[in-house]
Amino acid sequence: MTFEELIKLDIGTRMIRATSQTEIHRVRSHIPPIYQTVNFEYENVQDGLSVFLGEKPGYFYTRDGNPTSDLFAQLVALLENAEAGLAVASGMAAISSAILSIVKPGDNIISSKNIYGGTKNWFSSQLSSLNVTTHFVDITNMDEIQQACTEKTKILYTEVLGSPNLVIADINKLAEFARKTQLILIVDSTFTPPPIIQPLTLGADIVIHSTTKYINGHGDAIGGAIVCSAETIAAISKVVKLYGGVISPFNAWLSIRGLKTLALRLEKHCSNAQRIADFLKEHPKVAKIHYPGLPGHPQHDLAQTQLNGFGGMLAFEVHGGFDAGVKVMNAVRLCSFTTSLGEIDTLIIHPASTSHISLSKKEREQAGVPDGLIRLSVGVEAAEDLIHDLEQALDKI
């Protein structure tokens, strides 16, 4: 409608109509606009029909597709050298949708045992209720993987850096195995976005991100992304549309903003983490430290060849167990005591007194979470300030 037509309308009607007059806003915005809309309009029946028939590009309804969400997906595909991408509501939506597009009842999957607890829980509860069994393995042990593989196995699943010990999956080796055995290799690269690694270029079939973490980076938008071949994305998007796990356009827009500074932030996350790891490994109150950038990490050589930067995540164990861990948590002033990771500020968590509190001490140890273990998602603050904060907190033990 033209301005002259709009002005003749009742004020209520006018404002409803005018705020969806996208022609008014069609300018070359430097920053992409947010298409914060549920649905899309057509000029006339012929126009609508050609979109419905796929003769003309266009959108209908945001659960089926949205320009802001699609732009975010394309940018993550570009980041990962992928043919296609799909943006979804969360990392969990990415993982579940990708897997549900592949498996059928009776199938098996092989997964690294060192993965995010939510994913493990989804495999063991939701996926198993669909009669899809998960075999958890040590992802560094090819014999164990070989033994778990049967003709019913469809997927090999891993994270690049597995929790809590930052175990490194050898993507080249796993991709070779997956090719030989016709498994689909799915890699959750949430801890290690490019430029740290591009798993598709090493032979992975599908890469997943919880974009909630490093990709958005600012701790203000939950999101997920899947990147792979266009054919696979088409199959996964059918699942996403029907289960409804789409990303909100606003979260997609925030995450697009995050992508602008990803490389810059990762450089600082990595250099800060290395400095903190170097400091902690010499500290008398620290019993053990897990960081792939340290020569003492059991897979430091693989980290050097496979990764471009050792990431911003590290874990360390303090002498004195549970109580010592609690003392450090209560003493830090700069590190934020909170869950999640990959944000610009440094986040600290003591799993034994939070995420793993319901397990017994023995169960925690079996899960690789001793009582003195502290996880740090190193931010982009000045390294000296972070080191001083950790130093004064360790002094309280």
Ligand SMILES: Cc1ncc(COP(=O)(O)O)c(C=O)c1O
């Ligand atoms: C490695 C990894 N993958 C997936 C997820 C799930 O992501 P989201 O919380 O965005 O669903 C997380 C969450 O912490 C994670 O750490």
